[in-house]
Amino acid sequence: MWHLASVVSVFEPVYGLAAMKRSNKLLKGNTKVAMTLVISYLLICMAIGIVFRSAVIQGGKDHGVLFRLLVGALLIVVVVIVNFIGLLVQCVMYCVCRGYHRKNINKVTLHDHLGSYLGEYVPLASSVEWEM
Template structure:
């Protein structure tokens, strides 16, 4: 793939999706292993959670200590593998962009240091989300608006904040900023591309929601209508679908970062980015210039 900045900034959602899905072919073994070891467990956990917790809660009919611990472990697992998957995919895509040697070993070796800025950014996002939900509940309690209007506003802001979070995660890996600074940088990059970002996030969330709903209906609650074998086959297929959705989603957020940079005419110095990525592998050389883009070619 060889896209000039002017081509990047005019990419449609379809174009971004096409470029994103073409990236794994440049290092199929690395992306295959990342998918198998990180994205598959994440996707399986998302769907399997309802399969295991629903029968437990139904039998106990109340929140017990065991259920609380189980859900806490589930959220911790989800959080950990979400960050690991993001770090691995963003780092690998950037390495391909800068022509660094790409391997599963180098990606895994870089993850521990990549996680630090990602974690700080995630904490700031959580604080922002907590503030937003608090304000939302206050307005809901005061009933200043109809429930329909409140729901629409809630969905819109939630989608935007998710887009802000995903882009800030990429910024945290590829630039020497994280936390609130990464969120501020993400906010600036989204200007002019807000509608596209929200559309992409909405499609992603809708696909995840659809897969989860079908999984719940067919696998979790479909015991009377479907046999065990049919439920196993359907469950395996749906997990595979969610794996693909999550992998493509991570690739899209990586490509979208370059699209936003190009749209704002912010170039990336490949040598500076190369050195920045090398810092995660113990090859650090001080940044020779701010991270800017020359052209996008992988």
């Protein structure tokens, strides 16, 4: 429920407990799917953590420094990808839940709401020069 509450806070002008209540209403009928997705995400993160601990942190006796650095860097990339996919799944789940309850997404309002996060581009007043 708290995962979807963060998506609700992004897409709708509700925050905190109101977002938690809103996400609970949206999940009605889709709770098992949401729980499966959250548990899958947590299991993947736990597996990455176990591999990181065994290969990078505790693997000093069995493997060299170069191997540990490469495995650590690879696992960091994997964690970033998993987090991006998790955020994408949350957004898709939000849209599916909205459609399940026959509530359309007002794209103009959504654009205005998300556009406020972008702000306006302000160019630098002067160029920065590096001195050596």
